[in-house]
Amino acid sequence: MVKLTAKPCLSKILKQKGWTQLMLAEKTGLNQATISRFDRTTQRKDDHLFTIAYALGVKVEDLFEVTIEEEEKQ
Structure with missing residues (x-):
């Protein structure tokens, strides 16, 4: 079985871009509270993901640090 973990890294990307x-929020039309919750919540709207990625010039998957672990069958 494969265990995939996706940890959001929006704050890191924002810091890198200054x-x-x-x-x-101004660039995307989303409110600042929505942006603030991005790294803290587990649920995100699909349209927010694509809007934020487009505004930052990155792919949606770049908004997350993904780790994949293979779990052994018992």
Whole structure:
């Protein structure tokens, strides 16, 4: 069995680009509270993912640090 973990890294991307959450909110039309919750929640709307990725010039999968672990069958 494969265990996939996707940890959001929006804050890291914003820091690398020198952007604030407010700047991203203005660029996307999403409110700043939505941007703020991105790294803290487990549920995200699909359209928010694509909107944020497009505004940052990255792929949706770049918004997450993904780890894959193979679990042994018992």
